Amino acid sequence: MVNKELANKRSIFKVNKLNLWYGDDHALKDLDFEMKENNVSAIIGPSGCGKSTFIKTLNRMVELIPSVRTSGEILFNGKNIFDNSFRVEELRTRVGMVFQKPNPFPKSIFENVVYGAKIHGITRKSHLMEIAEASLRSAALWDEVKDRLNDNAYGLSGGQQQRLCIARSIAIQPEVLLMDEPTSALDPIATAKIEELIIELKKEYTIVIVTHSMQQAARISDETAFFLMGELIEKGDTKGIFTTPKDKRTEDYITGRFG
Numbered sequence: 089m090v091n092k093e094l095a096n097k098r099s100i101f102k103v104n105k106l107n108l109w110y111g112d113d114h115a116l117k118d119l120d121f122e123m124k125e126n127n128v129s130a131i132i133g134p135s136g137c138g139k140s141t142f143i144k145t146l147n148r149m150v151e152l153i154p155s156v157r158t159s160g161e162i163l164f165n166g167k168n169i170f171d172n173s174f175r176v177e178e179l180r181t182r183v184g185m186v187f188q189k190p191n192p193f194p195k196s197i198f199e200n201v202v203y204g205a206k207i208h209g210i211t212r213k214s215h216l217m218e219i220a221e222a223s224l225r226s227a228a229l230w231d232e233v234k235d236r237l238n239d240n241a242y243g244l245s246g247g248q249q250q251r252l253c254i255a256r257s258i259a260i261q262p263e264v265l266l267m268d269e270p271t272s273a274l275d276p277i278a279t280a281k282i283e284e285l286i287i288e289l290k291k292e293y294t295i296v297i298v299t300h301s302m303q304q305a306a307r308i309s310d311e312t313a314f315f316l317m318g319e320l321i322e323k324g325d326t327k328g329i330f331t332t333p334k335d336k337r338t339e340d341y342i343t344g345r346f347g
């Protein structure tokens with residue numbers, strides 16, 4: 089069944105025939121993938137199938153590894169991110185990333201959130217304070233930290249640190265948030281908070297989340313993509329993928345026959 093609401097949404101990323109090699113290792117194979125605005129896409133698949141590589145390609149972070157070579161195109165708002173005219177700094181500003189392990193800087197909570205804004209030349213204290221408050225509110229952390237903004241971020245719990253990292257990403261107003269297993273280092277309560285936050289954030293952002301938890305993909309994503317050995321086997325409406333997968337390999341994976 090064609091999801092009409094989804095079909096009417098604007099395309100943020102359109103990936104055409106993407107291949108990626110680490111030296112001789114062919115890690116992504118002929119991927120086609122489309123991502124619509126204000127949607128949560130979950131990427132699932134067994135270890136080593138290329139999930140992290142794929143999302144790190146979307147903001148060209150993967151190119152920090154010298155052996156990487158790519159072919160194909162990734163259109164971001166219609167422009168190929170591999171074109172020489174596309175500035176990688178701009179791409180990474182508009183496509184933020186949150187990692188598996190929370191990685192705050194060894195600075196105060198406030199300095200963590202406004203780090204990107206300062207790099208972009210904002211210096212006025214009142215403006216930085218506005219950015220910090222808005223970002224921390226969006227990341228559902230404001231109430232917990234508003235009285236200790238000058239404390240070191242390392243004093244926060246793991247779940248709070250992860251929400252701080254989300255606030256830091258939001259502070260530079262990206263369009264897309266890439267999340268690489270953002271709850272795998274967290275307990276169930278902190279995980280539930282991040283999941284609620286993701287559902288709230290999709291009103292303003294387009295989100296791609298890599299997850300090993302199929303329950304998590306089912307709870308929070310609109311679309312799910314199943315990767316296997318560098319190939320995109322199947323992608324579609326999350327409910328459809330989990331109830332009536334088209335490919336036998338997807339079915340085997342979601343029913344726990346391998347992975």
Ligand SMILES: Nc1ncnc2c1ncn2[C@@H]1O[C@H](COP(=O)(O)OP(=O)(O)OP(=O)(O)O)[C@@H](O)[C@H]1O
Nearest residue numbers: 110113115133134135136137138139140141142153
């Ligand atoms: N820096 C690297 N250098 C060389 N090969 C790499 C590098 N990173 C990943 N690979 C290889 O690329 C393939 C895909 O790895 P990737 O980390 O993207 O998979 P994944 O699905 O995210 O795995 P996991 O679920 O375990 O995190 C694997 O064969 C891996 O060994």
